[in-house]
């Protein structure tokens with residue numbers, strides 16, 4: 001299975017060279033598979049042709065509070081020699097998931113492999129979340145953006161909930177509630193602001209803060225792990241602008257400042273992610289040069 005995943009990753013890196021090179025090696029790839037295989041409740045299947053391994057798939061439950069009664073095929077959770085084999089592998093594992101009442105299925109799939117994506121879509125899986133990457137190059141600091149200061153805390157706490165509330169609207173309909181609300185949010189904002197390795201940036205218009213982006217070391221992301229975590233990479237993990245100023249340049253300036261901050265901090269790449277159904281972010285990030293690396297697909301039965 002390590003061989004299959006290393007082969008998949010090498011193909012993926014031909015399309016997206018910023019992905020980490022270390023998983024080109026079978027041993028490192030195998031380590032990722034072992035990690036998913038050791039998760040509580042993990043189950044999987046292998047496909048054989050003439051005694052030769054031509055595919056594997058491993059899934060495990062994630063937090064039911066967040067994802068419902070779920071099973072996840074993670075970043076390293078499958079690799080196949082022929083796309084069509086994905087459908088046999090899923091068929092072999094999914095029956096036991098359903099028997100246990102676990103009917104929400106997630107699969108993270110390389111975005112550049114159209115045939116494998118097509119095979120998943122013919123299993124009724126659709127695009128939920130995009131993971132993306134961009135190189136970090138020298139970028140001039142834009143006008144109107146600065147690092148956040150303690151005097152900005154109240155306004156940041158006011159702006160932050162606009163992100164989850166936007167995600168609850170049509171056509172995202174995300175039921176996901178962030179862990180931070182009220183005092184927890186304030187404490188987190190204050191803590192991030194006091195951390196040198198975090199870039200907490202605000203855009204101002206006529207003396208008022210109208211947007212807030214945050215860039216953190218990629219190691220703080222629980223989504224961009226393993227095959228999706230290059231070295232010397234940072235994570236654009238939070239972005240909001242005041243709905244009243246959207247479309248007037250605050251987001252552009254904050255993105256530019258994020259890259260300027262990241263370059264000064266010595267990062268070589270930046271990752272981010274978005275709900276594919278979020279009309280604003282799914283159009284905004286690709287236009288800023290982010291290239292989709294992985295897609296999280298979702299199927300709910302019925």
Ligand SMILES: CC(C)(COP(=O)(O)OP(=O)(O)OC[C@H]1O[C@@H](n2cnc3c(N)ncnc32)[C@H](O)[C@@H]1OP(=O)(O)O)[C@@H](O)C(=O)NCCC(=O)NCCS
Pocket residue numbers: 162163166239240241242245246247248249250251252253273274275278280281283284287
């Ligand atoms: C995504 C988001 C941060 C972008 O911020 P924004 O303030 O709308 O960004 P801008 O105004 O700088 O840019 C938006 C568009 O207006 C354009 N624009 C900016 N200034 C402009 C101007 N003066 N005249 C005409 N167009 C302009 C930009 O080029 C961009 O269009 P493009 O992507 O087609 O190039 C914002 O839409 C938002 O907060 N969305 C809700 C929360 C969210 O989804 N966050 C991201 C989660 S992953």
